[in-house]
Amino acid sequence: MTDARLVVGAAIVEGGRLLAAQRSGPPAMRGGWEFPGGKVEPGEDERAALVRECAEELGVQVVLGGRVGGDWPLQDGYVMHVWFATVAAGAPRPLEHLALRWLEPQELYDVPWLPADLPVVAAIEKLLPNRSG
Numbered sequence: 121m122t123d124a125r126l127v128v129g130a131a132i133v134e135g136g137r138l139l140a141a142q143r144s145g146p147p148a149m150r151g152g153w154e155f156p157g158g159k160v161e162p163g164e165d166e167r168a169a170l171v172r173e174c175a176e177e178l179g180v181q182v183v184l185g186g187r188v189g190g191d192w193p194l195q196d197g198y199v200m201h202v203w204f205a206t207v208a209a210g211a212p213r214p215l216e217h218l219a220l221r222w223l224e225p226q227e228l229y230d231v232p233w234l235p236a237d238l239p240v241v242a243a244i245e246k247l248l249p250n251r252s253g
């Protein structure tokens with residue numbers, strides 16, 4: 121899908137824990153927690169965009185797995201596509217975020233997620249036992 125308003129996000133799972141990242145901006149979103157990722161650039165493959173964003177934001181190489189749901193609506197007409205991912209090289213560091221947290225299954229709602237992400241977290245919660253590898 122090529123869409124000027126497409127955001128991609130990574131549900132990075134390791135040992136059954138989900139990586140959450142705390143946004144540094146803009147002011148209205150600062151402090152909220154999200155999936156690492158970002159906007160797909162014009163003409164860019166969306167999976168390649170997600171691999172690129174994870175390298176830029178976390179300093180890691182990720183390998184993408186299955187998709188989490190379909191189109192997740194965001195603010196301002198944006199739509200997010202989310203994939204499970206694993207870290208193939210490196211250890212995630214908050215290069216652009218305020219902080220990172222590995223959330224245990226029972227901690228999934230311990231951080232204030234961006235509102236649009238809550239249904240995605242719920243979908244991941246249902247899938248995690250089969251995906252945590």
Ligand SMILES: Nc1nc2c([nH]c(=O)n2[C@H]2C[C@H](O)[C@@H](COP(=O)(O)OP(=O)(O)OP(=O)(O)O)O2)c(=O)[nH]1
Nearest residue numbers: 127129154155156157158159194195198234236237
């Ligand atoms: N990356 C990411 N963005 C999210 C999530 N949930 C959510 O509402 N968003 C919103 C926040 C932003 O308005 C938009 C993504 O923009 P971004 O700022 O992360 O994109 P980007 O890295 O490409 O940065 P820029 O070019 O806009 O500066 O989607 C999420 O889980 N991950």
